[in-house]
Amino acid sequence: MGDLAVGARSGTGEPEEPEGRGDAARAAADPRWPGEASRTAAASGRMPAEPVADASGAPGPSGSVGSAGSVGSVGEEGSGSVKKAKKPRAFWKELPILIGIALLLALLIKTFLVQAFSIPSDSMQDTLQRGDRVLVDKLTPWFGSKPERGEVVVFHDPGQWLNETPTPEPNVVQKVLSFIGLMPSAEEKDLIKRVIAVGGDTVECQGVGPVKVNGKALKEDDYIFPGNTPCGDKPFGPIKIPKDRIWVMGDHRQDSQDSRYHQTLEGGGTVPVDDVVGRAFTIAWPVNRWTTLPVPDTFDQPGLSQAMGAAPAALGLAGAVPIVLWRRRRMIARVRKSAESAGS
Known part of the structure; x- marks a missing residue:
């Protein structure tokens, strides 16, 4: 009976394969099959070291962990730990x-781009009504832009224009909101008027106008x-406007303490360009008054800046005439000298 190597597996009804042949067949069919030596070592509690595949799939040194590493990962049998997603x-x-980011953005916008101002009086009616909120462009002055005729501008009190106007004491909330630009500052004395003339212009109004x-x-x-x-x-x-200053007037001429009423002060009623906060370009509130504040067409009429443009041209012409006459005299002298030389 010792020659019989094949017998029935217990409880399965399947014939057992010869020792070695079954391992070889299974190893050929399944590379993960450990073979008899591994199973024997496992049964005795002594597992031989096996190479661990690295990231490329090639076996590494005995007992080493490849760059890919399989320690702690989920194996074929579901072993290992699972890393939980961060909540x-x-x-x-x-x-x-x-909130911090929003406040920082609001502060940057208020400082460098746009700021809201409230209209406190009737001096700019009917263009602006008391209580309107206007948005003021503060960016273009940073690039050297200066106020132009016809623009509605906000400017700091150039000196004693608002001496008789009481300054309300703001509460903490108003201070915070004005600091980030959501409310106009109650402490600063600012005015809003229309630019009528700029540096170098001559402006006047006699009788009832124009x-x-x-x-x-x-x-x-x-x-x-x-x-x-x-x-x-x-x-x-007539008044000659100094360089880098502007002459301003309110649209409600009989209810506006503008440049006309401060001619006895320093600057003769003009406002320094450096005191201009920016140009008001739109009415933002209330909603039913949303509109832009464009420059009226009359400030684009031909010849308005002609006086300023003619002065350099006239100076250039006056300087060119002597040069032309001098060159003409030299040319005549050369012709005469050449004629005399030829005659001799």
């Missing part, structure tokens, strides 16, 4: 960060308060 941070923890800039009459019916005259009750000029 998202709670919204209430992120809220302070979001206002003249460099001798050109302005047609102001489109923006001055109905029933007002261009000069209001305060004729002025």
